Amino acid sequence: MEKVTTDICIVGGGPVGLFAVFEAGLLKMKCHVVDALPVVGGQLSEIYPKKPIYDIPGFPEILAGDLVKNLEKQIAPFHPTFTLGERVDGLEKLEDGSFILRTSAGSEIACKVVVIAGGLGSFEPRKPSIDKLEQYEDKGVVYMVRDPEQFRDKHVLIAGGGDSALDWTIYLAGICKEVTLVHRGSTFRGAPESAAKVLSMAEEGQIKLILKSNVTEVHGEDTLEAVTVMVDNANPYKVDVDYFIPLFGLVPKLGPIEDWGLTLDKNAIAVNTLDYSTNVRGIYAIGDINTYPGKLKLILCGFHEAALMAQSAYNIIYPDKKFVLKYTTVNGIQEI
């Protein structure tokens, strides 16, 4: 938890967010970068660090991970600061036109300009489509195990067949009164050791395992009391539970950004291609998270968007100064 004051707060530390630090730095604007992941680089670090990219101008081939390293080196002279492993949840616009961003861990970033470079968005739990499921959220339905102690001596039903469903079934079996795992398939593709362990625990009666089944209904007066499990699409029966934990992986969503009053178009933020500004003055969106006619989700387009954003943000941060385009070949890099 920290308090930071900066010129520009960049939400998202992927390649485009990092390059925005560079373009802002050339214009002497200080940047703070926030990312929900514990490392910078976004998808490039998290999903495909070892994949070669072939369409970065000037690099016939570069590994995604190396591109991130180069970008970090490129922006180092501008001394950006970072809050990593925290998701930006709240945005408040103050009367003077500046902003305060709040993160999931309670950090606060005060800034004059917000640049959303959120890429795919943040990864949120995938929710199964079960009627009235949302009604019981945090009243017995949870999508993530944060504190296993919450489930001590309770009846818990986990749904899913991936690694996290297997791992939590094994772990919670030692804490809960009863753990039931409901899986759509008849086999598990997850880590073979975990799958074998779950099967043997079921044989020994330490857990209940219901294969080829789905949870189709949730019941309870105020809090969750039972769920209906449908076996083989035919035989529904009710199981009394205190908690239902659907673990169906993560899906990229816009997340809290959805509630910031920005104009959205099909899960992306609509921007003006003049400067990649959103409908809220002082908030820009660049890279994969924005949309406009002709949008291409390419890193190189995001870089271009960062440059245009920076000259527009300059007018907000230095309203009395006139923007003059400066070339790095003439001026070099001035540390800030």
Place this chain on the structure above:
Amino acid sequence: MKDAINIFVEQENGERIELEAPLDMNLSVMEVLKANEFPVQAVCGGMAICATCHVEVLQGEDLPEMSDDEAYMLESLPHATDSSRLSCQLRIEPELDGLVVRIMPEA
């Protein structure tokens, strides 16, 4: 040798919409669906990590084998069926001619 194949998208009312898919552009079924403005989000762009291009194959043989990534992703989808695929992982090849898919809702 043909330079395009035809694939079909079955609508809710059972009607099948025919799409022409060129063979020479290294496209995936997801890209053909998007190009034809079907409501396929394909958030991740084809890396088999988001499952927002999930389809059910109603008719089609000789489909490419599933990669571990795709199988793992489908495994985690609550409403996937035995004939579910991620359309981003289906390359347009001559073998896919006559493929019929149904676009699955997002979970």
